[in-house]
Amino acid sequence: MELHVGVDSEKTVVSAYPLRSRSGRIRRTRVGTLVETSPCAPSGRTLEQRVVFAARVALPLLFVSAVAAAFGFSWWLAAAGSAGLVGYVWRRQARAAQIAAFAVPRDEALPQAERARVLWTAAERTAFDGALASSRRVRATWPALAGMVDPVLADRSLTRALDELATVLGRRQELRRLRADLSGVEVADIPVDSPARAAVIEQAERADALWRETGAAADRILASIETAARAGESFLRERQVAATARYAERTLARVTGTPAAAESGPELADRTEAVIAAYRDLAV
Structure with missing residues (x-):
């Protein structure tokens, strides 16, 4: 039996299953059968800072895509991979800048004893x-x-x-x-x-x-x-x-x-x- 406990600024969630975040980032600490999930502090990066970082990531990827195309590789495949990587980095940074909050588990299909308890x-x-x-x-x-x-x-x-x-x-x-x-x-x-x-x-x-x-x-x-x-x-x-x-x-x-x-x-x-x-x- 495992017990997952998460505490954010608005509620306390206690569940037999791993908790997910609605926003922000979370970290888990396991001690025996107890898993404490706590919110991470927001990164503090503004929108402008995230745009600059994404641009710095995109520029070398564009250069690599151009070199790959020059050597006969499919340019659109390289471009799609670069765009996917930039999008992933952007999403990660945007989520890290948010205040973390746990999602309320949707477990109505589970037996009453296995449902999460949310204390407000x-x-x-x-x-x-x-x-x-x-x-x-x-x-x-x-x-x-x-x-x-x-x-x-x-x-x-x-x-x-x-x-x-x-x-x-x-x-x-x-x-x-x-x-x-x-x-x-x-x-x-x-x-x-x-x-x-x-x-x-x-x-x-x-x-x-x-x-x-x-x-x-x-x-x-x-x-x-x-x-x-x-x-x-x-x-x-x-x-x-x-x-x-x-x-x-x-x-x-x-x-x-x-x-x-x-x-x-x-x-x-x-x-x-x-x-x-x-x-x-x-x-x-």
């Missing part, structure tokens, strides 16, 4: 961006946690957690809009025993219940990722402090001539349980 609202985007940042912190601790954490299983659990979070936030985004629509319905002038009024109130209550349910689910996933990040980072910091304490003890023993006490630095064996427990919660 600021609150949901902020929550997912925070989880993505925490996941980077989690992955950064894995090299130092060799033997404690299986990086393959941990990678799958972390990617699955991000995928589930994107699904929950997508539902929450829709519920946000629905609740706003329902709150705008005026029922004060409708009779109390009206079926329409009762239906609106019932749907509003259902929407509120789902809102609380998705909020709790999102908080649980966010907390599990953050807990795993903090547990790993705390363990690494404590191990560094223990190493410093042992080094200081050996140095002082050498200076004073007093034998060093064995294993007098902080004991870390019990701390491994916290790290392992955090990854167990992440996998649930």
